[in-house]
Amino acid sequence: MEQILAAAWELARRDGLGGVSLRELADRVDLRQPSLYSYFPSKAELYDAMFAQGFQELVEERERLVLDPDPTAALRQGCRHFIEFCTRDPVRYQLLFQHSIPQFSPSERSMQISRRALTILEGWLVRAGVTDPAGLDLMRAMLLGVAGEQIANEPGGQRWVQYTDDLVDVVVEVLRRRRSGPPARSRASRKGTTNA
Amino acid sequence: MEQILAAAWELARRDGLGGVSLRELADRVDLRQPSLYSYFPSKAELYDAMFAQGFQELVEERERLVLDPDPTAALRQGCRHFIEFCTRDPVRYQLLFQHSIPQFSPSERSMQISRRALTILEGWLVRAGVTDPAGLDLMRAMLLGVAGEQIANEPGGQRWVQYTDDLVDVVVEVLRRRRSGPPARSRASRKGTTNA
DNA sequence: GTCTATATTTGGATAGAC
DNA sequence: GTCTATCCAAATATAGAC
Incomplete structure (x- = not known):
């Protein structure tokens, strides 16, 4: 098996x-x-098992990480690991994070494992002072964007990956700004927002 | 046809x-x-024609945008349009920006059209003061990340899309920092960089 | 350019014996 | 659980007449 x-x-x-x-x-x-x-019982269930296994690997690797005591450094570290995890196996990345097999959608059991992985990332963010739920969304989008481009355009390279730390820093900063700064600028209140 | x-x-x-x-x-x-x-002559050529048409649409829509005179506002505007362009048609997004049909790779003629689209984005960046080629890479990664998450998790919604402006600011900020800041911190010279 | 007819391959899935 | 044998559906692609 x-x-x-x-x-x-x-x-x-x-x-x-x-x-x-x-x-x-x-x-x-x-x-x-x-x-x-x-x-x-079907091919879809094979994909589901692969999906579960992939996220299981992510969870286990994350639990094995020896993190820096400084929460921000730890967050950077976790994010770098995630990018490395994605680029290490592009096909796994595709199954886990792109919905590229139309006839397959993860079972509830598999989704639970994937949520465990997400919870770990959330913990890193919270400890680094990012409590806004938007932080999780943004961080995920960013990390997946970097990993995706790296895989698509230069598999095995560093052209995108090298910016991971900086991006993490700035995202944290933006979120901090949204929390403490002036009442978050809305799209409408900002200059030059009209499309087309 | x-x-x-x-x-x-x-x-x-x-x-x-x-x-x-x-x-x-x-x-x-x-x-x-x-x-x-x-x-x-083959199904692959059908995909190629769709690919070319998709990028042709992007180019034309970009050329039709009436941009704000302020370059930074114009950049944000262009980026918002791109996200909207992607989320408007997830399948098109998939064909143009994910390599999800293994037996198909774009012809040189199609690639030229896609490069025209990229050149327009590059122009917006340059006018906004981002001349570092890394700016183009990062911006693409961020935008595709946001679009991808939005499509995957909440098609038609705004949960990720709403952060587009902030992400643009993030990228600009990262590049500014790298240009002017202290000789870009390398991974090795930073605290808590060891993985695992 | 369009048709009919067909070749060819390749899938996933099932029946039923052992 | 594993096998043999088979089914069934679907796909791309080609041959050759009109």
Whole structure:
């Protein structure tokens, strides 16, 4: 079962997520194709297991991180790890963070694991003084944006990744500004906001 | 031909990009399936035409924008439009900005159109005082991150979109800091940088 | 350019014996 | 749980007449 999942990841890395075929998957683990149905009632459930496993890995790696005592440094560290986690395995990134397999949507059980990962990030943010829920949204969007561009345009490189720390700092700063600063500028009250 | 592309987009929105079938596409335009091969030598070329059309739309919409005289306001405006452009049509976003059809990669002709779109964004940045090439990279990453999260988690909503202006400010701020600040802090020289 | 007819491949999934 | 055998559906693509 573990072997099946491992082989599925291998195939996904070679042929793309959608290109995983149960026939070849069975071959890889020395089974006949129908035998896979003893493990997964459908292909969608295979994807679901991969999804759960991916987030499980993220959670475990995050729990294993030895974080700096300084909360801001710890946050930077956690964010760098996340970017590295994404770029390390683009296919996993695709399954976990892009909804690129239309016939699959994660089960409730899998969603719970993904929420555990999110909760950890939230903890880092709170400890760094970011309590605004917007902080979580912004940070996620930013990190996924950086990871996505890095993967799409320069897999394995550093061109985007190198800015992670700076981006984290500034996002924290913006959120701090929104909290303490002048009553957050609304779109309407700002100069030059009209579109088209 | 125009009709074929329009029908293809409709199908893509309904069944996903990968789910576009030439049979049904032919039906929609009152043709038999093999007749499509008079228009496109392969399905990949159909995707390529859609890709080119999508970026063509972006370029034209950008050229039609009436921008604020203040360069920073104009930049924000352009970025807001981009986010709106992405969220308006998630499938188009997927084809243009995620590489989610493995068997397709854009032709040189299509890439040229996409580069025209990028050049416009670059112009906005330069006029707003961002000349560092990293500015373009970061801005793209941020915008795609926001659009992606918005589409994935709350299609049609504003939860992420509302931070667009702030993110633009973040990017500008990061670049300003790197330009003027102390000789850009390297990862190694910073406190608490060790991972794991 | 468009048609009919068909080739060819490849999926996921099921039935039923062992 | 695993197998053999098979089903069924769907897809892209080609051949050749009109």
